[in-house]
Each structure stands twice: as C-alpha cells, then as structure tokens.
Amino acid sequence: MSETTIERDDVVAPERFTQESLGWVPWLQPLPKADFTDRHWDGVVDRQRADMPYFALLARDPEILRARTLTDNDIFYNTDGGAPRAERELAAAATSRLNGCVFCASVHSRFASEQSGRSEEVQRLLDEGVEAPLEPRWRAVVDASVALTRVPSAFGTDDIASLRAQGLGDEEISDVIHGAAFFNWANRLMLSLGEPEVPARRR
Amino acid sequence: MSDIDVIDEILAIAPGDRLDAVRSVRPQARENAQRSYEALFEPVAIGGVSLADRAVVAAFTSALLRESDLAEFYRAAAVDHGAADLLAALDAAVAESAVVGPYGAYRESGLAAESTGGLRWQPGPELESVLGVRLARILAHAHLLVFRPREASAAALHSLLDAGWSTTDVVTLSQLVAFVNFQARVVIGLRALQRDIEKEQR
Numbered sequence: 132m133s134e135t136t137i138e139r140d141d142v143v144a145p146e147r148f149t150q151e152s153l154g155w156v157p158w159l160q161p162l163p164k165a166d167f168t169d170r171h172w173d174g175v176v177d178r179q180r181a182d183m184p185y186f187a188l189l190a191r192d193p194e195i196l197r198a199r200t201l202t203d204n205d206i207f208y209n210t211d212g213g214a215p216r217a218e219r220e221l222a223a224a225a226t227s228r229l230n231g232c233v234f235c236a237s238v239h240s241r242f243a244s245e246q247s248g249r250s251e252e253v254q255r256l257l258d259e260g261v262e263a264p265l266e267p268r269w270r271a272v273v274d275a276s277v278a279l280t281r282v283p284s285a286f287g288t289d290d291i292a293s294l295r296a297q298g299l300g301d302e303e304i305s306d307v308i309h310g311a312a313f314f315n316w317a318n319r320l321m322l323s324l325g326e327p328e329v330p331a332r333r334r
Numbered sequence: 335m336s337d338i339d340v341i342d343e344i345l346a347i348a349p350g351d352r353l354d355a356v357r358s359v360r361p362q363a364r365e366n367a368q369r370s371y372e373a374l375f376e377p378v379a380i381g382g383v384s385l386a387d388r389a390v391v392a393a394f395t396s397a398l399l400r401e402s403d404l405a406e407f408y409r410a411a412a413v414d415h416g417a418a419d420l421l422a423a424l425d426a427a428v429a430e431s432a433v434v435g436p437y438g439a440y441r442e443s444g445l446a447a448e449s450t451g452g453l454r455w456q457p458g459p460e461l462e463s464v465l466g467v468r469l470a471r472i473l474a475h476a477h478l479l480v481f482r483p484r485e486a487s488a489a490a491l492h493s494l495l496d497a498g499w500s501t502t503d504v505v506t507l508s509q510l511v512a513f514v515n516f517q518a519r520v521v522i523g524l525r526a527l528q529r530d531i532e533k534e535q536r
Contacts, residue, residue: 192502
C-alpha cells in the first residue's frame with residue numbers, strides 16, 4: 132500500500148543554507164517505475180527523471196507535472212531576450228531564501244554563482260539572508276523577488292521603478308517576476324513533500 | 335481545452351498590448367501556465383479530488399494571498415461546480431486566518447535563530463461540520479503552504495491521508511495550492527508592470 136507516509140530516521144539534514152548539492156528524500160511513495168504508463172512517461176518529460184524521487188512522486192499526477200516542467204524550462208532556460216540567466220537564478224535563490232527552502236536555494240544559488248561568477252555575493256545572500264549587502268542591480272532583483280514572495284504581496288510600481296532604474300526593461304522585469312513567482316510554486320512542493328539530505332559522500 | 339488564457343483574462347491583456355508582447359517572449363511559459371491551470375481545474379483524470387474541491391481550495395488559497403481578482407474567479411468556479419453553499423464558511427475561514435507571511439520554525443539546526451512564530455491555523459468544529467473533515471484538513475494544509483511552508487512535515491501529510499485522501503490526491507492538491515501561489519504572483523507582478531506602462535503612456 133502506498134497510502135502512508137515514509138518515515139526515515141537516518142536522514143542527515145543540512146544545518147543551514149548551502150551552495151553544495153543536496154539530496155532530497157520523499158515523505159510519500161513515488162510512483163514505482165513498473166507502474167508508469169505512457170501518460171506518466173509523458174508527464175516526466177525527460178525519462179531519466181523517473182529515477183529521481185521528486186519527479187517520480189509528482190508523476191502520480193502527470194499532466195500538471197508536464198505543464199509545470201515546461202513552464203519552468205522556459206522561464207529559466209530560454210535565452211531569447213530578457214534577463215541574464217544569473218538574475219533569473221538570483222530571483223529563484225532569493226525567493227527560496229525567504230521561504231526557507233534549503234534544497235531549492237542550494238540548487239539555484241549554485242546556478243546563480245555559475246552563471247555570474249559571483250559566488251561570494253551569492254553566499255552572502257545565503258548566510259545573511261535577503262537583506263545581505265549586494266551590488267545595486269542585484270539588490271533591486273532581490274528586493275523585487277522578496278516583495279513578490281511576501282504575503283500579502285508588497286510588490287508594486289515602486290519595485291518596477293527600482294528595476295528600471297537599474298536598467299531592466301519590460302522583458303527583463305517579466306523574467307524576474309516569473310523567476311520569483313515560479314519558486315513560490317517549486318518551494319512549496321519541495322518543502323512539503325519531502326526533506327533535504329546531505330549526500331553520503333560528504334558526511 | 336479552453337480558448338481563454340486565465341492570466342490574460344484577469345489582467346485584460348489584449349492582442350497587441352505591450353504586455354502581450356512581453357508575455358510572447360516566453361511562449362512556452364505562457365502556454366504552460368495555462369496548461370497547468372487546465373491540468374488542475376479541467377483534469378483529464380479527476381482522481382479523488384472533485385472539481386468543486388479544487389475550486390474551493392483555489393478560492394481559499396488566492397484569498398489568503400489577497401489576490402482578489404483571482405479569488406473572485408475561483409469563487410465563481412466553486413459556484414459553477416455546486417459549492418455555493420460553502421462560500422460563507424470559506425469567507426469565515428479567510429477572515430480568521432489571513433495573516434502576514436512567510437514565517438515558521440526551521441528544521442535546520444543552524445537556522446534556529448531565524449525561526450519565527452505565527453498562527454498555526456486549524457479549522458474549528460463549526461467550520462469542519464460545514465466543510466467536512468476532508469476539505470477542512472486540506473484548507474489547513476493550504477494555510478500551512480501559503481504562510482509557513484518551512485514548517486511542512488510528514489505528519490502534516492499523514493493527517494491528509496488519515497482524512498481519506500490518497501497519495502495521488504495529496505500530490506494533486508499540493509500542486510494545486512503551489513500553482514495558485516505562482517499564478518497569483520504572476521498576476522500581481524504583471525499588474526504592477528501594466529500600471530507602470532500605463533503611467534508612462536499617459
């Protein structure tokens with residue numbers, strides 16, 4: 132029976148936000164590969180993802196997984212115009228930092244560092260939080276992401292003006308909005324369906 | 335599949351508008367935000383989560399986010415699916431539970447100093463008798479996800495399974511609440527951009 136939660140008492144949890152890669156352990160039973168139909172394979176988009184517990188769990192509802200994944204890919208990987216990829220990743224990392232998703236923050240802070248070469252500044256965001264000192268354009272991106280993430284949202288035309296003052300145009304602003312908005316989706320799945328784990332090789 | 339795009343509809347984005355052009359730069363994101371909506375609210379396989387349940391949970395989530403246009407949209411869907419008699423209870427639930435977030439205790443030991451407290455809302459007996467246990471538990475879970483996602487736990491999922499939701503239903507409902515958190519913020523963000531553009535054009 133899959134209708135129970137998975138209890139594991141041997142998970143080694145990270146102690147704080149990190150740019151190092153983490154594992155993720157589900158609290159609900161992923162769909163076993165043997166039970167995958169064409170519908171589920173279509174849902175995971177990339178077949179290798181059926182081996183990853185997060186995607187194999189989400190594959191239980193394949194249509195929303197597929198649409199979620201295609202939305203994600205276009206927001207973060209479509210390099211046609213818009214914001215530099217580093218700034219979209221920064222929006223994702225800042226959102227994850229504020230919501231408290233250590234797993235999501237690890238992935239997207241690492242990507243932000245890779246894309247920008249500014250690992251120390253990214254690490255400051257992780258260590259000190261969303262108020263950490265950042266250069267002005269990144270400050271505006273983080274402030275906008277934070278305002279959009281708070282409930283109720285504090286995001287408004289002042290945030291648009293701050294982004295414009297740093298040289299962002301309509302398309303770049305839209306990428307920042309979507310990067311932060313998307314991680315308010317992703318954080319809630321990652322945080323509520325399982326937990327991060329320090330991989331065995333780093334213990 | 336619907337012909338309308340919910341986000342365009344709510345923001346009254348017309349073909350040729352500057353926001354229409356902005357959205358068209360990310361055509362897959364635009365199309366799949368809509369496909370996501372359809373997957374959740376016009377599902378090909380309904381599973382154990384009725385259309386009325388889906389609309390009610392979305393109406394509650396968007397009301398907690400104070401996105402009133404979206405909340406109105408999902409309330410209308412709830413009425414369409416026969417859940418009009420639940421709306422008064424839903425309003426009462428929003429009135430007593432719409433706080434300021436995100437907050438919550440961290441599970442990570444090194445982040446304990448950043449842990450913050452706040453309302454851990456559970457529907458009272460009166461609300462539970464109107465909504466039923468299954469829906470009441472899901473609203474409690476939606477509240478957890480909106481305001482204190484970092485306090486989510488296996489025990490919270492267990493309380494959903496315990497109320498009769500299946501593992502697959504829990505995945506669907508988690509996606510639904512999380513998606514509305516995305517959709518509401520796209521609406522809020524693009525609305526601000528739209529207002530800024532209008533100001534510039536005056």
